[in-house]
Amino acid sequence: MPTYRDEGVVLRTHKLGEADRIVTLLTKSHGKVRAVAKGVRRTSSKFGARLEPFMVADIQFYEGRSLDTIQQAETIASYGADIVDDYPRFTAASVMVETADKVTELEGSPQQYLLLVGALRSLSRQEHPTELTLDSYLLRALSLAGWxxxxxxxxxxxxxxxxxxxxxxxxxxxxxxxxPPGAPHIVPEVVSLLDALVRGEWDAAEAHTQQNWSKASALVSAYTQWHLERTLRSLEHVAK
Structure with a gap:
């Protein structure tokens, strides 16, 4: 069976047997891929640390019948190393990868891949407030998915x-x-903030008050979970 190579960001991992893991990745050209990484839980593993959540790697896969196998992995960006040491950024990144897992399927999605990698990079570098980075990512990921x-x-x-x-x-x-009756009224400032987050207009978004950030986050959370038709488990851990 053929091999193929692609770059991908690790969304989640699961233990398999004594020393293996099943790794779910969002790749640039092959969409979402589930693959077995053999022996990565052993201390002698050469690339176990490269296949942790939020890491971006260049990976060679061996195509299997039900699950592919990871043969090689070279680090492209180790965003996880900075993110996991900070709880707000860790929970925000967890929501991002869970959302990416829900909005992508097996076909390639370069736009979703680049959006996720860019959001994780921004989180790791603390380029913008964590809550704004998360809300902007959610709105833009949903927009790319057709919502x-x-x-x-x-x-x-x-x-x-x-x-x-x-x-x-x-x-x-x-x-x-x-x-409809009882529909919540939103002040113009919050609408302006939401629009800025969709467009990635950071100066405009960051100029708003913390109160507006919180109101916008509540709307983004409700909007995301409604259109995904399921609860994001990681979202309940995000401090609002």
Whole structure:
């Protein structure tokens, strides 16, 4: 059976037998890959540390019937080394890789791969506040997956805004006519912040208050879990 090579970021690992692990990776060209890394739990393993969560590696795979096998792994970026020592960054990174696991399938997704690697790099270097980095990643990952939130017009009828209500089930801001009873009203500043996070406009996002950050995070959390149709287990550990 053939071998292939790709770069990938480690999403999660599971023990297998006495010394092996099953490693789930998001690769640049082959989408999500589950592969066996043999002997990596032994202290003598040459590349066990290269296959920990949040690490980015250049990997050679041997194609198998149900699971591939990792033959070689060379480190590209060791973001995990900086992230795991800081609890807020560790929990944020955990949410990121769990989300990437949910929004990607077997086909290649270079955009999702590059987005995740960029977010982990930003976390490891502390380029921006952790909570903003996480919320921006979630909104952009969902947008790439086809669930882009609408902020400047009604998500239901298309009427140009600004509007006051945000409804996760409808995909974003909605007008008065489309808003269901009890729909939460969102102040313009929070809408502006959410829009900046989607666009990656960091100066604008960081200029907002901590109170607005918290309100935006609550909306992003609800929006993400609704569209993924499942609870993100790691999200409950993120401090808001």
């Amino acid at each position: 882009a939130p609408t902020f400047d017009s009604c998500a239901r009828c298309g009427e140009v805004g600004p509007h006051e209500s945000f409804v996760v089930q409808l995909g974003g801001m909605v007008c008065v006519k489309c808003a």
